[in-house]
Amino acid sequence: MEEKILVNGVPNERVMLIGNMAMARGLLETGVQFVSQYPGTPVTDIGTYFSRIAKKLPGLYFQWASNEAASITAAAGASWCGIKSLTLMKHVGMNVAADALSVIALNGPTSADGRGGLLIICGGDPGSLGSHNEQNERFYSWMLHLCHFEPSNVVEAKEWIPAAYEISQKFDLVSFYRITSRISHTVEEVELKSLADYHGEKGKFIKNIPKYCSLPPHCINNHKRLYERMEKVVPYVLGFNKVIPGDSKFGIVTAGVPFGYTVEALRYLHLEDVPILKLGIINPIHETQFVEFAQNLDKILVVEELEPFVEIEVKRLAQEHHISAEIAGKKYIKNWGELNPNEVVTGIANFLDIPLNTSSFNEKAQKYQEYLKMVPPRPPTFCAGCPERALLFSLKAATDEANTIYAGDIGCYVMSFFPPLGVTDWVICMSGGLGAAVGAAMKTDQEIIALMGDSTFYHTGLPILVNAIYNNANVILFILDNSWTAMTGGHPNPNSGINGMGDPTPIPSMRDICKSLGVPWVRVVDPYNPRLMTATILEARKQQGMRVIISQRECMLQARKRLQKVFTKLLPQKWDFYWIEPERCAMCGTCSQKFCCTALRRNADYMSIDLERCTACGVCYEICPNSAVIHTVINPHLEGGA
Amino acid sequence: MRIWNAIICGVGGQGIMVFKRILENAAFREKLKGGNIRKIIGAEKHGLSQREGATDVCTRFLLLEPDEVYDDLLLTSALPFYGDADLAIGVEPVELLRNALYLSEKTFIILNTRTIPPCAVISGDMDYPPLDTIINAIRDISGSPHIIALDATALAIEQLGNALHTNMVILGLALATNAIPLKLETIKTIIEETIPAPSDNLRALEIGLQTGKNLLDTS
Numbered sequence: 001m002e003e004k005i006l007v008n009g010v011p012n013e014r015v016m017l018i019g020n021m022a023m024a025r026g027l028l029e030t031g032v033q034f035v036s037q038y039p040g041t042p043v044t045d046i047g048t049y050f051s052r053i054a055k056k057l058p059g060l061y062f063q064w065a066s067n068e069a070a071s072i073t074a075a076a077g078a079s080w081c082g083i084k085s086l087t088l089m090k091h092v093g094m095n096v097a098a099d100a101l102s103v104i105a106l107n108g109p110t111s112a113d114g115r116g117g118l119l120i121i122c123g124g125d126p127g128s129l130g131s132h133n134e135q136n137e138r139f140y141s142w143m144l145h146l147c148h149f150e151p152s153n154v155v156e157a158k159e160w161i162p163a164a165y166e167i168s169q170k171f172d173l174v175s176f177y178r179i180t181s182r183i184s185h186t187v188e189e190v191e192l193k194s195l196a197d198y199h200g201e202k203g204k205f206i207k208n209i210p211k212y213c214s215l216p217p218h219c220i221n222n223h224k225r226l227y228e229r230m231e232k233v234v235p236y237v238l239g240f241n242k243v244i245p246g247d248s249k250f251g252i253v254t255a256g257v258p259f260g261y262t263v264e265a266l267r268y269l270h271l272e273d274v275p276i277l278k279l280g281i282i283n284p285i286h287e288t289q290f291v292e293f294a295q296n297l298d299k300i301l302v303v304e305e306l307e308p309f310v311e312i313e314v315k316r317l318a319q320e321h322h323i324s325a326e327i328a329g330k331k332y333i334k335n336w337g338e339l340n341p342n343e344v345v346t347g348i349a350n351f352l353d354i355p356l357n358t359s360s361f362n363e364k365a366q367k368y369q370e371y372l373k374m375v376p377p378r379p380p381t382f383c384a385g386c387p388e389r390a391l392l393f394s395l396k397a398a399t400d401e402a403n404t405i406y407a408g409d410i411g412c413y414v415m416s417f418f419p420p421l422g423v424t425d426w427v428i429c430m431s432g433g434l435g436a437a438v439g440a441a442m443k444t445d446q447e448i449i450a451l452m453g454d455s456t457f458y459h460t461g462l463p464i465l466v467n468a469i470y471n472n473a474n475v476i477l478f479i480l481d482n483s484w485t486a487m488t489g490g491h492p493n494p495n496s497g498i499n500g501m502g503d504p505t506p507i508p509s510m511r512d513i514c515k516s517l518g519v520p521w522v523r524v525v526d527p528y529n530p531r532l533m534t535a536t537i538l539e540a541r542k543q544q545g546m547r548v549i550i551s552q553r554e555c556m557l558q559a560r561k562r563l564q565k566v567f568t569k570l571l572p573q574k575w576d577f578y579w580i581e582p583e584r585c586a587m588c589g590t591c592s593q594k595f596c597c598t599a600l601r602r603n604a605d606y607m608s609i610d611l612e613r614c615t616a617c618g619v620c621y622e623i624c625p626n627s628a629v630i631h632t633v634i635n636p637h638l639e640g641g642a
Numbered sequence: 643m644r645i646w647n648a649i650i651c652g653v654g655g656q657g658i659m660v661f662k663r664i665l666e667n668a669a670f671r672e673k674l675k676g677g678n679i680r681k682i683i684g685a686e687k688h689g690l691s692q693r694e695g696a697t698d699v700c701t702r703f704l705l706l707e708p709d710e711v712y713d714d715l716l717l718t719s720a721l722p723f724y725g726d727a728d729l730a731i732g733v734e735p736v737e738l739l740r741n742a743l744y745l746s747e748k749t750f751i752i753l754n755t756r757t758i759p760p761c762a763v764i765s766g767d768m769d770y771p772p773l774d775t776i777i778n779a780i781r782d783i784s785g786s787p788h789i790i791a792l793d794a795t796a797l798a799i800e801q802l803g804n805a806l807h808t809n810m811v812i813l814g815l816a817l818a819t820n821a822i823p824l825k826l827e828t829i830k831t832i833i834e835e836t837i838p839a840p841s842d843n844l845r846a847l848e849i850g851l852q853t854g855k856n857l858l859d860t861s
Contacts, residue, residue: 187663378696
């Protein structure tokens, strides 16, 4: 699929594409040659596509970076050699990349002779549709002077990429594409254009100490130069902004996805004569254009998601230019969660004092809320056969929940806080769990257990572990080693043995790393063996200081993807399976409440296993205190077996 | 001018994305052939909702009469208004109830009655509500008289030996209600072109279609 569209898609063809794929095609039409990314929803797929096609186009390089700081500096390095470079990250990735980005933006991303160019595609996630937090990363562009594009739909997201590179190259600025889940995961019709020429030419770095070495006086000169560079972009901004004219004295300023909600909300309210200033570039904001738009209006509403970025900017401009219109934004448009057309209707109506006939909807909403009480929640959970679920079972069994702090982290295991497992006490950010555990360990006598995935370990976990050892923290750290960045859908990391180009790589020994850092007590245990895991945890609890248990078992989905290809050819589908003898099941709750595998089914007086969902990990067989789970292996050599 | 909205709800892994894309690709094919569908926007959910969590997708078509002038601004939002779904499909019963704010009197509702118990039900902390209760709740919230509730999964298993064909049976049921502004032939073509093992899926579609017609005749 990727190759068909991205590599072989015919110019001028019109196709329905999901936002991420449309942007990937736009990048190839622009001639991007270096792409680096740490996976993160909503933009993960773009990296996945590049990983699959990287070897199809000469000179195209893709890297799964170990974290966003590594990713953005790698992209800057390639751009400094004159290569059009891209880095992608989710909103919180910006926090990790920001340290490096602050200097890259200052120095400028191009080569000393004006080649290259750097684009960041940052996936915001209002409503936290696939994230552990909600933040407004738009303010980075204000702080670091990034040329900030905000496409409102898939077509613009694809079409504006060449210009983003043109501006980056021409003015030595970092271009910042801030999209949201609603663009990444929205399908629309786009037109394909010709791919750029890929013939694998090399870049060249040209030395220039004042540009690349950020120390006084160069850093101050570059800061001053950055203001001048940003100033030059202003005339270009008009090409991305759009004024939809109207005779009303009430106008709207908006940008990005909320524009689509706004247009439909205005039609819903029969306010089709309301002028709209739709910003395509929100940093820098085009001063004259806004002033012209605003000077004859009485009221202006700014429609945007999360914190007021545009609102603050236009209020500043209005004050400087003595605009008399009443300007409002967050007073009427909520500043958390995702917007939708209904929210925008309500916001506009409240601002304009338009009475909305909401009684029938309110009645419906009330009924809905009432019925919702009987709907069981369905948060995301561990897959059937997930090694992390198995570890959590043993962890609960072998620790004193009331007197233990469980420091959670980002990865599949973050889902352990959902009931009925409920074994996470805090979630901060990548490696923040262990980080906070170190501090807590100094000031409490409670037992502290920290969880960390292998991808997190190589992302930011190593320096935090060093800090824990250096300061002699009294913590048991579990490294959940499932070989992949599983949460995002099974992406390779330094622990996977394969990289973004599909080339084999050495797998570091996590045990040796911990040992060499000075952890005195390290064990490697298979979580599918709950008895051994439980015994190991009990042993760990008898020790003091920093202890590490590496819970090692490949992600079930990844293992099956690879093994099934072989096994389904050789063996009948259900040659090795588990089932529950109803007479032996005592409904004790061990499997259903403490393990809670999604392949289990609750019947009136016994549990059963849904063979369609069961992956035969065997953990329920191991933990059942009544020996009610039966393991059956059919000899495939028997007649009818295969 | 008319905007047609469909929402499809289910559990991560039930293939609602594929379902939606069949509708979209068929609509796009008709658009290219000069039909009255002029613009299509579909919204998907990826990420956390894949892990057996609740998930929902929607797709929106802009339809114009021949004398109406196309404007790109006639359809701009990927999300519909509450109550504005013309077609609502629940591949899993409580998941449709979870999205019931999108339903209204005009909504054609197809409910697959095959349940998937979430963790809270497996653990015994909550009961899965009885089907009658779910259907009554959906009827009460929406006020819609057009509700088909049927175990499409059982049909797929009985007739085709594979639960994977559930969604095609449901699509057939939906087509029987004439609630989808697409030609049957276009949908068949798209299934042939884009879905692996199209012949079984086309049979599933036909089974759904016939079952739907029979249901409508007898009601």
